Amino acid sequence: MHLYVKHATLINNCYPEREDGGSRSSELSYLTFYASSRPIKLTKVGVFLERKVERDMLKGRRNHNVVSLEILQSLIHACHRDLNLFSNHIVKILLMVLGMKDKDSELINKACETFVVFSKYHDGNTLGIDGEYTDDYETLIQEFASYCTFQNSDETLAFRMQLIGHYGLQACVASPALHSPNIKTQLGIILPPVIAALGTSNQPTDLVVKSKKVPDIKHLSLDDDVLDGTAVCLLAAKTASLLFGKIDGAGIRLALGSLLCYLDSQQKWWPPNFVVASTDLILESVQVQYRYLLVPEIIQQLEDTTKETDWGKQASLVSVLDTLLNAGLPLTGISVLEVLSSLFGLLIKSLRGGQEFKMDKPSSFEGDQATFEYVVHQGLAHSIAGLAAHTYYQNQSDDITTYILAKLRTGTTLDQVEGIPLVKYRNVVLRCLDLIVGDDTDDSNDSSNPESPHNSDDVTSSPASNATISLETWVPAFGILLDSEPRTRVSFAMILVRYLDATTPLEMNVDPFPKHTLTRHGDIMFFNGLQQHLLQWSLLDDFNIKDVQALYLVLCALTRRLGVDGTIRMIPLVFQLQTLAVQWDQGHSAKQRALTTAIVEYFEMVGQLYHVDQLVHYVNQVRTMRLRSKEYSTVGFCTSTSSITAAFDRCSFGDLGLENHSPVTIFLDRHTVVGLFVKDSPLRDEDDTFGLDLERKLSVEWGSEAYASQERSCRIRTSRNLDQVKPKLATPWANTNFAGQEADCQSGEPERSIGLTGVRTRHVTQRWFGQVIYTGIV
Template identity: 25%
Template sequence: MRSRFRPKHQRLILQCYPGGRAGEKHPNSSELSYLLFYVSSRRTKLLKVARYLNQKIRQDLWRGRAGNVQVSLDIATALIEKCPEDLNVFADHIVSIITAVLNSNDLALCHYTETIFDVFCMHHNGALFTDDSDFIQNFDNLIKLYMDIRSRGSERDDWTAVSLQAACCIASSGALYASSSQLRFQISTILPVILDQLKKYSEDRFIQLNNYLTSIERTQNTSESTRVNRASISSITQDNPHDENDILALRALKKLFDCSDTHVSQIRFTSRFVIKYVIDHPSDQNWVYSAVDLLAQWIPVHLRFVLLRSLYEFLMELPLSDTNSLLGVTQLMSSLLSSNVSLIGLSVLDVLHVLLSLITQLLRLNDVSPDPKREKLLNNLAHAIGDLATHLYYSDQIANMAEEILMRIRPLPFERRTVSSNGQPKGRSEPIALSLPTSTMGSTMASAINLEKFIDKGSLSFFSEKPAIVIGLQIIVQIIHGANSGTGGINRKIIPIQSWDQTEWALTSSDVQIRDAYVDALYAYFNMEISSLSESGTIESPDVLGSISTGIVFLNKLHSSIYDYALKNTNTSEDYMNINMILLSIVSRLGLIGIVHGLPMVLQLQDTVSRTQDKYSRNSLASLQAVILIYYSTVADKLGIPKLKKQVDERIKFVKAKKGGWDSNLTAPAKLRADRQLSKSTLSNGDARNEKQSVAVEDEDDEQEVDDEWKPLPSMGNIDRGLIIQYIKESNAKLSIDTVDTMTSVWSKESAVQNTEAAQHLSIMDDTSPLFTIPSTTKIRSKPLRVAW
């Protein structure tokens, strides 16, 4: 009788409940259909229906009628699906209903809320987040309740599943983007639950987990909503080592990264929170380092750069004293940069400037308080720059990156660079040109200003001190190695020789670390950036020497510096090996161009040593003689002059037969610095016979090593200039008269740079001859180019 006096909407709702005390109930289908028709045709009744359901579900919870609670949840779910456009009308009641069920502490009912919460998150557009403070508070409390529920009871995994399922729903909800504050709150609330579940995994198991997730997604009906089918998850996870919670956690994380173009801020906030989580949990970072490229793969291709941008923004915000955190973020950057993930849209120079600025600031701090961890961090930053070079995003990228370093090693225009007692130049660096990226992310003015300020912190006196110069040259090596080991479909331009102009001072620096670092950088450039000559080689790129005049000026300056370097009477055997390595690299990689600008210098070096031999020890003379003869032999071989080659090799054999007449460390091909270090290590371990390591070659007391009849005067090993000229003219008719004259002309330091204009008009043979071509390392195959010098 009481039901006859109830309002119609209440009667229709009550008719949906089946009778009996079954533990699991579902609405009567025909009655539910009529109720849905009733509210859809009378939208004003929606609020009344939702309010009554809210009241009834609380009564049933209090009376322990779990079956009726399930029916109420099903009715509420059906209402959302039937009237999604009017969800805002009764959204607060849905939130209240779910909250009441979660507070019941009934595990089965809490699991049962998954469907209604998923449907609610799917259809809620977030409009109420803009002006309804009560709803915002209630919804935020609901999210917190869902995430906190994992700590309930003894069945911890089952309760955690409720939290992770809710996290999946939130991660897929469009309401995330209603406001920036809601986005921050919801992401920061659900991510700890997600990451706590995943942090236990190693690299291999994390990849396996992703493969399982992919399998599950393929089995689900793609025509359905984004609802997670826990039944399908359970069926797949029964026979593998990953449980349902792991899959849910990974799926929720994936949803936060795999979003549309309009939700870029979601990627940024999620990335920053993941980074912070890693920093706050230093003992649980293994899974992140292995998974960072996987995270990037989930992001749409054209938005992946946002992940790296978040990393370097976070890096900028960390205090320099927090070395551990800086190490963690830097390792994440290297992990991403060294992966196969393409970061299209990345502002390469912004990343480079940030890393260089950080290096400079750390070097300054290291001067005050040296720290081994900081040394490791500096090394990691250098490697990160090398990793940045493994992916090509535009044709001039590698050349621009190298130029950004080399420009800081040059003496500054209009300003005298002073040299300190330990051999490094001082002076302020040129200002850094800031390149702000344009992207769909829409950088705010504040972030642009922060980026510029951070870069400016490291711009003053940038590479004015020895440690910065050394690490800068090491970075050049990293860039060249990265560029020539990476992948990419872009036809890049190689680093032109002109980029090295005004850096040649480092070759004659009094500081051995600067000299060695410069030699390593030059060797990497000649032997990796410029391809070796081949029988079928042609000039593939017009930018090998960049500006012709500037490129030739550098070659002349470089040979002038080699001349000064060779004549230093304090040289060690290591120094002569450096000279030998650079000279042979120039000949083997630049061919005739290198010989034209190098042979006159070496001829003059021979004459100078002959005149001033009293300044040098016997060992120094032996080393100089070896450098010169090896160079002649290599030039003869490169020019294809067998008679000259035979003459030089016989002289080398004669000199080697005399004790103390030859430096055995000097070979062709030259010994690399890495091989020399290995050789030293072997000797120091006693694995070789008692030989001397590379020491200063000025030992005048080592007379017992020299035959009495042998005086290692340069004239005994010299090859006459006239004889070389004669062999060149007679044996290689392909060379023009101007080329031969230039190649064998009298050389002086003063005239080397002044001859640039004349060199521009020097025609170097037919461009189809492989001897006079400079293949680049680019993949492009352009037409052969005739080069005039």
């Protein structure tokens, strides 16, 4: 019958006369021209080819099936605009070839090539509408997925079949049909074999996907040069990267669900290498606007993991969060404060069972539980710092710092907060604050250890967001300097010092005339509040040597940070501290020596900062005299925070100089110091020719009315010249005639003009036959 049907004749003419030959190119070109010029015949062509392949499968005509697949490829290329007219027949033909019992890898590879071409043009418009076609298409994808786990005694055949399976799945992902209504079903078929292939890789997933050896699905090859054991993992990684780059928010949630189910079923949560590498791959592949969705999904998984036996899973999820929030990619759209609250809540929740906050990495003898706790505690704190490292809106750094500082509970009288002792609770908060500001002294994290939460570059070596934290944000937390626990107040002081040092300009202004920077009300609030608490800090009964060292560092950092204004207003406070030291009785001789030594060291730092050589010489003379009389403290004052915070101990002044009970008798002379500043230092203003105003400021008593008046003078100072922007009266325009001007003058209504900020305006009244017709400003 087909001898009298043109499309059947054209198709049959494409087959070779001999069984082992290929398709006849000229006849195939005629067929494609016929089909493309008469698209209505494509359905009949598809039906005929489907029946032809079915008969050839029964009769074992392998070569005819190869030619049929070649014909399909040519028709798809030529008639891709009308692909939906015969797409159902293409899918059925491919199903017959893939479902054959005797697995012919070359024939199946030819079918995979045909499917790759088909997927390139298949838009999936009929998926979800035509039920039969949808089922066949999903079955076809399932066939490719089953090949991904193909096993056979012939390892070469098994490996080739696995490659074919991943080629087919990658073609599904690259196809526009992925966005069809049945995307959920497609993802459920594609993802499990892809994730399983990545799980068997011996290389990190993120490194595999960046490899240049990834085979191209446009040029399928089963040669021996790709059968090196890594091609399957390369294809799977490339497929995953393409998939996450195409799906939207809902698809990302489904894909993450498949990944988490695989980890649960295979118990691959720990060590976290695989899940962290997979997350890194997803983060780099997913579209920018959907990156932030990964964070709440992982947080939700952490909140749902409540069993004590799931510490390994919690540690892995925390490592994932650490990777997401500390990556170099911004998470645009993330709810910063909501995520911050969740992270801090999870951190506190992990400590409610009586666990100690793990600051140092545990040894191998302490067991896995200690390692899990360390990763969870440090990972969550490090995630908070990573969240603060990227700015998503204005004042974000101030909001984050304010939230953390509020958790210090400065004014509380409770012994426990959220079920945790107050001292331990504040220790956790200070650790988070330290990471936000930037801690360059923490050596406890081994970056070479893959199980460490900081297994990438240690971002704590650079401040996360301190450059944008305003000074006034710290004011409510100054009460921590008066805390009853010495470790707490010293730790907070060291964090404050690191913040001040990080925000200090690299080059100090030492010009002949100073540049005043203490002009903002918030900065003055910070300065005044900190000064008052520093003085009260020195009056504490348990004020010890660590407090003195921390106080010295705060004084130095504050002076460098606020420049000339801070120096001028700091000197009265330092001499007030010396006055307090003079008043201490003989029982506090060691404490007196330490504090006065800190004052001497402070003035040496100021002299070197402003290049006042005579002041440095005078300080050295005082130091020499006090050393001779044994009135100088034996405790050195470092210039960094590491020696104080690295190994804190509650050292009392009674441990220093027990044999020396004589009080200090040699002090710095205030008039001499002030005179040296007035004479040589670049602290005088341009209009303070003889330094009388500077002398008055340096000689004033701290806390007096004269000292308070300096604050008001600072607040009204401005660096702008406002003379040019003030409104001024302007003279009337001269030599200008307006219509009706003479009439206005005769009517006795004077002309009025005024100029504001350089713009001239004129009040004009026009009359017509004695009646006002217009009045206004021109």
